[in-house]
Amino acid sequence: KEKVEITKEQQALMKIITDAYNRHQIPQDVAKKLLQDQYSAEENFLLLTEMATSQVQVLVEFTKNIPGFLSLDREDQIALLKGSAVEAMFLRSAQVFSRKMPSGHTEVLEERIRKSGISEEFITPMFNFYKSIGELHMVQEEQALLTTVTILTPDRPYVKDQQAVERLQETMLDVLRKLCVLQHPQEPQYFARLLGRLTELRTLSHYHTEMLVSWRMNDHKFTPLLCEIWDV
Ligand SMILES: COc1ccc(-c2nc3ccccc3n2[C@H](C(=O)Nc2c(C)cccc2C)C2CCCCC2)c(OC)c1
Numbered sequence: 001k002e003k004v005e006i007t008k009e010q011q012a013l014m015k016i017i018t019d020a021y022n023r024h025q026i027p028q029d030v031a032k033k034l035l036q037d038q039y040s041a042e043e044n045f046l047l048l049t050e051m052a053t054s055q056v057q058v059l060v061e062f063t064k065n066i067p068g069f070l071s072l073d074r075e076d077q078i079a080l081l082k083g084s085a086v087e088a089m090f091l092r093s094a095q096v097f098s099r100k101m102p103s104g105h106t107e108v109l110e111e112r113i114r115k116s117g118i119s120e121e122f123i124t125p126m127f128n129f130y131k132s133i134g135e136l137h138m139v140q141e142e143q144a145l146l147t148t149v150t151i152l153t154p155d156r157p158y159v160k161d162q163q164a165v166e167r168l169q170e171t172m173l174d175v176l177r178k179l180c181v182l183q184h185p186q187e188p189q190y191f192a193r194l195l196g197r198l199t200e201l202r203t204l205s206h207y208h209t210e211m212l213v214s215w216r217m218n219d220h221k222f223t224p225l226l227c228e229i230w231d232v
Pocket residue numbers: 026030031034044045047048051052055089090092093094096097112113116118208211212
């Protein structure tokens with residue numbers, strides 16, 4: 001049985017990433033807002049675009065703390081941000097949804113999201129993903145590293161130096177793999193399950209443009225930043 005050990009450097013890397021991940025979170029908690037009041041489809045859409053816009057800004061700040069990210073080609077940095085913003089948003093939403101809440105709150109939140117204005121056909125795949133993330137009971141270091149691995153995906157459109165991104169991603173994957181073995185010793189295939197969620201995340205993210213344009217209201221308005229990031 002090979003002894004898995006996280007090195008001092010990997011420990012330091014994990015701390016930098018996790019601290020940055022926790023620091024760069026959106027201030028107002030959308031779940032609390034949703035639990036307080038029932039909003040119209042229009043109000044929910046506005047809330048969604050506001051959340052998504054601030055999430056992109058937060059993502060940019062977070063990536064500045066990923067060791068090595070700022071040494072990448074500048075245009076590749078933009079390509080990685082643009083290519084991962086939607087996935088990071090769904091990953092964040094899944095983590096917010098899976099948070100431990102007082103009993104009954106998750107059900108209310110789920111109901112509010114089902115009735116938010118999103119069209120029926122996307123609700124099942126979205127909640128399937130949220131629940132599959134919830135079942136993993138990730139610790140915050142795993143959440144931070146999983147988001148980092150998602151950002152450092154080499155085969156995003158327009159990335160020129162894929163090898164440089166691959167090297168960074170592999171560094172993060174090695175730490176994540178060891179962390180999974182140490183955090184979930186009874187479940188040797190936990191790391192593989194975690195990576196399998198990234199495939200589900202990419203599939204879900206393919207629907208996001210459809211989700212937005214089919215939101216039950218007419219005249220969908222987007223912020224300039226979202227027009228950049230979302231294909232709308
Ligand atoms: C593209 O289509 C989507 C994307 C996300 C959600 C979503 N799943 C959530 C799970 C838990 C809590 C809130 C959740 N959201 C929205 C939200 O703000 N996500 C969010 C964002 C955007 C950034 C940072 C962080 C978060 C949580 C609420 C926006 C207002 C209407 C209700 C959904 C969604 O729900 C229908 C549809």
